[in-house]
Amino acid sequence: MTSHLRPAVVLLGAFTILTGIAYPLAMTGIVQIVLPDQANGSMIERGGAIVGSSLIGQPFTSDRYFHPRPSAAGQNGYDAAASSGSNLGPLSAKLLDRVKHDAAELRGGRTAAIPADAVTTSASGLDPHVSPAYADMQVERVAKARGVSPDRVRAVVAGNAAGDDLGIIGEPRINVLELNLALDAALGTGSG
Amino acid sequence: MTAVGWLQIALVLGAVLLAAWPLGNYMARIFSSERVSPVEGALFSAAGVDPRSEQTWLVYVMSMLAFNAVGFLVLYGLMRLQGSLPLNPQGFGAVAPDLAFNTAISFVTNTNWQSYGGETTMSHLVQMAGLTVQNFVSAATGIALAVAVTRAFSRSASKSIGNFWVDLTRATLYVLIPLAVVVALAYAVMGVPQTLAGRIDVTTLEGAKQAIALGPVASQEAIKQLGTNGGGFFNANAAHPFENPSAWSNALSIWSMLLIPAAMTFTFGRMIGDRRQGYALLAVMAAFVIAGTAIVYASETAGNPLLVAAGVDASAGNMEGKDIRFGQALTALYVVTTTGLSCGAVNAMHASLTPIGGLVPLFMMQLGEILPGGVGSGLYGMIVMALLAVFVAGLMVGRTPEYLGKKIEAREMKLAMLALLILPFFILGFTAAAAMLPVALASLANAGPHGLTEILYAYSSAAGNNGSAFAGLNANTPWFNTTLALAMLFGRFAYVVPVMAIAGSMVAKPKTTASAGTFPTDGLLFVSLLAAVILILGGLQYFPALALGPIVEHVLMNAGKTF
Numbered sequence: 001m002t003s004h005l006r007p008a009v010v011l012l013g014a015f016t017i018l019t020g021i022a023y024p025l026a027m028t029g030i031v032q033i034v035l036p037d038q039a040n041g042s043m044i045e046r047g048g049a050i051v052g053s054s055l056i057g058q059p060f061t062s063d064r065y066f067h068p069r070p071s072a073a074g075q076n077g078y079d080a081a082a083s084s085g086s087n088l089g090p091l092s093a094k095l096l097d098r099v100k101h102d103a104a105e106l107r108g109g110r111t112a113a114i115p116a117d118a119v120t121t122s123a124s125g126l127d128p129h130v131s132p133a134y135a136d137m138q139v140e141r142v143a144k145a146r147g148v149s150p151d152r153v154r155a156v157v158a159g160n161a162a163g164d165d166l167g168i169i170g171e172p173r174i175n176v177l178e179l180n181l182a183l184d185a186a187l188g189t190g191s192g
Numbered sequence: 193m194t195a196v197g198w199l200q201i202a203l204v205l206g207a208v209l210l211a212a213w214p215l216g217n218y219m220a221r222i223f224s225s226e227r228v229s230p231v232e233g234a235l236f237s238a239a240g241v242d243p244r245s246e247q248t249w250l251v252y253v254m255s256m257l258a259f260n261a262v263g264f265l266v267l268y269g270l271m272r273l274q275g276s277l278p279l280n281p282q283g284f285g286a287v288a289p290d291l292a293f294n295t296a297i298s299f300v301t302n303t304n305w306q307s308y309g310g311e312t313t314m315s316h317l318v319q320m321a322g323l324t325v326q327n328f329v330s331a332a333t334g335i336a337l338a339v340a341v342t343r344a345f346s347r348s349a350s351k352s353i354g355n356f357w358v359d360l361t362r363a364t365l366y367v368l369i370p371l372a373v374v375v376a377l378a379y380a381v382m383g384v385p386q387t388l389a390g391r392i393d394v395t396t397l398e399g400a401k402q403a404i405a406l407g408p409v410a411s412q413e414a415i416k417q418l419g420t421n422g423g424g425f426f427n428a429n430a431a432h433p434f435e436n437p438s439a440w441s442n443a444l445s446i447w448s449m450l451l452i453p454a455a456m457t458f459t460f461g462r463m464i465g466d467r468r469q470g471y472a473l474l475a476v477m478a479a480f481v482i483a484g485t486a487i488v489y490a491s492e493t494a495g496n497p498l499l500v501a502a503g504v505d506a507s508a509g510n511m512e513g514k515d516i517r518f519g520q521a522l523t524a525l526y527v528v529t530t531t532g533l534s535c536g537a538v539n540a541m542h543a544s545l546t547p548i549g550g551l552v553p554l555f556m557m558q559l560g561e562i563l564p565g566g567v568g569s570g571l572y573g574m575i576v577m578a579l580l581a582v583f584v585a586g587l588m589v590g591r592t593p594e595y596l597g598k599k600i601e602a603r604e605m606k607l608a609m610l611a612l613l614i615l616p617f618f619i620l621g622f623t624a625a626a627a628m629l630p631v632a633l634a635s636l637a638n639a640g641p642h643g644l645t646e647i648l649y650a651y652s653s654a655a656g657n658n659g660s661a662f663a664g665l666n667a668n669t670p671w672f673n674t675t676l677a678l679a680m681l682f683g684r685f686a687y688v689v690p691v692m693a694i695a696g697s698m699v700a701k702p703k704t705t706a707s708a709g710t711f712p713t714d715g716l717l718f719v720s721l722l723a724a725v726i727l728i729l730g731g732l733q734y735f736p737a738l739a740l741g742p743i744v745e746h747v748l749m750n751a752g753k754t755f
Contacts, residue, residue: 004257010235011259019324020320030377040392052404053394055433055437081403082427085428085544087513089645090498090546091638092754113506124432
């Protein structure tokens with residue numbers, strides 16, 4: 001057994017230096033120089049302050065903004081240091097109660113079916129996107145809170161919709177943080 | 193299901209084939225080469241290894257075990273001491289002993305089961321110098337073993353099956369590192385962060401504080417997928433937008449986890465001098481992946497009738513535990529490949545899949561992690577199944593079974609059965625024990641059949657060295673950390689030793705030329721027989737347990753029952 005020990009220790013040491021230290025540090029060096037934005041988390045700045053990452057969902061509760069999906073990350077959702085899904089099974093009473101409660105709140109007296117993403121938590125708890133249907137459902141509320149016509153809000157939503165690339169890969173989706181930033185830019189941040 | 197969805201699936205699988213073919217040939221070349229490069233020469237002389245001296249199967253296994261034992265000790269030590277070591281910007285303390293034991297076994301066995309949340313537990317030093325290193329070398333170990341088993345069939349009446357240290361070094365230097373560099377850069381272009389910072393605190397548009405965890409993600413993500421390791425940088429694994437920012441990175445993730453296992457079948461065909469034999473194994477793997485994907489895709493787009501009854505629009509399918517950007521088609525493909533592969537990375541929460549959508553990944557793991565299985569481990573597992581298939585065919589026609597010109601006799605069949613029976617012993621044994629122990633049941637997050645599935649999934653994942661989870665289960669308890677670690681340990685090494693013993697006995701046999709009575713193992717008949725053997729064997733072992741878990745859950749869902 002001892003004859004196996006020397007190569008084991010030497011090679012593990014060599015591979016630790018190569019793959020555990022040189023590889024990640026070299027990658028960090030290259031990417032930090034060539035792609036500094038991506039390397040540091042695709043952060044978005046407004047007025048000199050970082051307001052979030054374009055890849056990471058953040059909570060919105062004000063009627064003036066579009067709301068993201070429900071989130072199971074951390075205690076209150078959208079905890080970007082504790083990503084998580086709900087891990088509730090399809091027959092979970094907890095899941096069903098939550099969905100019924102959220103759906104009733106969203107429906108607000110109307111009878112339309114609720115878009116699935118509006119009442120389900122994402123796998124990461126940090127999904128930055130909503131479906132076009134869920135965004136569409138929120139237009140009236142946002143327009144009312146901002147005192148503008150729904151068509152103006154709808155135009156901003158349309159300008160932020162993303163779909164497939166090359167006609168195949170990618171899903172119809174809208175980035176909530178980018179949409180809300182575009183709303184503020186187009187209609188003013190206002191305080192009302 | 194949509195035509196575009198199927199087109200996405202076809203594109204990704206096609207891209208895998210395109211790249212796997214040249215990679216497989218390249219690997220066949222480097223593992224057959226007698227030339228020792230200067231870098232290898234320097235490493236080998238420091239390590240005291242003579243690259244020209246080959247090993248018997250037993251010495252090969254001893255070297256492999258020694259290397260993994262040292263790897264385990266170093267990783268365990270790093271985790272226990274991380275509080276006093278550098279590169280710990282978040283100031284994490286020592287990892288608890290049972291969790292460190294579980295995690296060290298997990299990464300050494302190429303399982304990457306994670307009882308912890310990455311961003312809340314492990315320092316950058318542990319992630320890089322500990323976990324990333326094992327991502328490379330546990331994958332390289334798998335490749336080495338598969339190459340050694342392949343040599344057992346390519347050589348005639350020989351004693352040795354190669355040199356573990358040489359195979360390990362070449363797999364790391366010439367296969368894994370170059371691929372990881374390319375894939376890590378591609379990830380970075382797509383938005384995966386790569387920084388030594390621990391987190392960034394931001395003030396959201398509504399004035400709330402959000403702490404965003406960061407780190408050297410791209411470099412770890414690349415090898416985690418390529419090495420079919422699956423251990424995420426973040427708790428949400430490849431569902432986290434920083435690990436998997438877009439549909440494109442999702443396609444790249446699937447491509448890179450399938451690449452090497454698919455390429456190994458080409459390497460196999462080329463090294464034994466009959467490419468059609470490799471194609472046959474690949475055809476079986478592909479058939480299972482495509483069939484499994486179709487079932488998951490159909491079940492998930494059909495959705496959850498309980499939610500539809502509550503007024504949720506059915507058109508998007510089941511969206512609980514799924515991120516929007518990936519889409520149902522490539523999520524289904526991800527679910528099936530990550531479990532058929534023993535990768536275990538997840539881009540959707542498997543616990544929230546529909547009952548049948550969750551049954552498929554569970555069954556893919558229970559079929560032995562050979563469809564196409566982990567890097568290396570998938571190939572040698574599939575070869576064991578092929579031996580079983582020719583044995584069954586031999587029984588039917590009353591002839592001594594042969595595979596690739598080698599006679600299969602009682603000794604090899606006993607060893608093959610020994611290897612195969614280890615998995616159900618640990619999966620079903622531990623599941624039965626856990627289902628009766630209050631200390632284990634306290635970890636369940638879901639009641640009813642889903643609870644049983646959580647336990648069954650955990651042990652299937654551990655014994656198969658997969659690492660994905662029905663993550664509602666709180667596995668970070670002494671009971672689960674210890675028993676899952678044992679399942680991982682025996683699932684890897686107690687499986688490998690009989691397989692290598694088969695290799696040792698195969699390499700000693702003379703290679704006979706095929707006669708008119710030889711059952712051809714490169715045609716449709718053999719492919720169908722092999723697929724049937726895998727399916728029937730898996731069904732016989734696990735159907736009773738599956739009937740009590742996802743199958744009864746499916747029936748109850750249609751009856752409108754909740755728990």
